[in-house]
Amino acid sequence: MIRLSAAYSKKVGLPGYSSHSFSVSIETELQNLDSVREESACLYDSLQQAVDQQIQKTGFVPPDGYGMEVDKNGVWNCSQKQRGADRKDPERKQPRPKRPRPPRWRNVRRESSGAQQAPNQRAYRRAFGSVREKKSRPVRSQVRRSEPEGSNHMIALAHPRFESTATSRPEGQRTIAELTKTISASRLSTWQRCRLQFYFRYVAGIHKSPTPGLHIGTTVHTVLQQWNLARWHGHELEIQELREIFSRAWIIGQEGEQIDWEGNEETVKSATWDLIQLYLHETPITPDEKPEAVEVGVEADLSGHGLPLLVGVIDLVRTGGRIVDFKTSARRPDPELLAHTAETQTTSYGLLYREATGAKENGIEIHHLIKTKQPKIVVNELGPVTEAQIARLFRVIEAYLKGVAREDFVPSPGIQCAACEFFNECRTWR
Ligand code: SF4
16 A cells, blocks of 8 residues: 655735745555556645635735834834834834924833743734733743752642753743842732732742633733734724734633633623723724833833832833823722722833833823623823832832742732632642
8 A cells, every 4th residue: 555645835925014824735545656646746736726725815914014013112212132123114214293202212121032931922922912921821830849049948839730840940930039130010019919829920830721801801902902003003903903803812812721711702702892892982092192102111220229120011101101001800990999009010110111211201091991791991090100109119129029038928818819810729838
């Protein structure tokens, strides 16, 4: 028996810097060698016809400039290396209309390399652009035993699934040295909420599939990020294009994950899209308002205060220096409580903005998309960050540094446990 394998593939370029490809392969058995030539020709014709027929269906084709987040920050004041992709921006070749100049951005930081990202982060990045740290999901792993520096001897999980060595350290785990070399609002907030939760997430690097709520939040952020980026590039995305982005983000966020939808995924998906449409209808941002920055990674040097580098990603900066953070929530936030609970985050954003632009922010807006039966959009406006808030943030950072250095990872049981993804680990912690 002679086995003959044949494959045919074709890749075609599409507008908007995209391409698609398709391949078909087949394996057949021949009775004798004499028929190889004839059979090959026949297979080639058949496979080519099959590929050509299918590849004409282009599916979603991104509009011009789609996903070019590398050019999103307007007038950058950073190194040429950081601005590497800047040269690719066709808009920068156009003469700029005369208008009041926005603040100049500096200390704009590149986001973490693909090697440090969880698989789904890389998928998001390929498909849509940047990914926020707070959405990062550490890889599947449990306990790190042999670390080169800052190992943790205080905490042990009751039932580790497997162990790793320093030389094969999984992506989600970070050393104490890494966690104190730079700081971020999301890490500080987790630390404030519960030190054991911080340990599970950042030190042990335990991976959890996203909850439906987290998946909704990630998808909403992705759609709004692309909507903002398009306006930064000077055009408005059609509702159909946003719908396509939404559908893709919904799928990508679930790749390799097990989200427990309790049989309601389609209902939740439809409600999430309705929520996005409501936001687009009710947002105070007009279609022609060009952002100052979109999903920008920035850093603030706090060494003058004896503190490490503060890093973070700001969702959006509206014209005039108004920092915007998008949140999805199951209930309407109380403005006073929100200002209190989000202070570490909002103060960090204010500091980052000031360091990046040399200007004081004009205020901070928190845009809530509320997933109630009757969805609502609520915009809470906070004033510029005050000196008292900055002083408080510095005290929080100092406490964080001391606590992490001495591996103070004790639990803080409270109302937050109801939504904690590490509840089971916490119950068996020793
Ligand atoms: S269950 Fe509660 S105490 Fe335990 S890690 Fe989570 S938030 Fe902390």
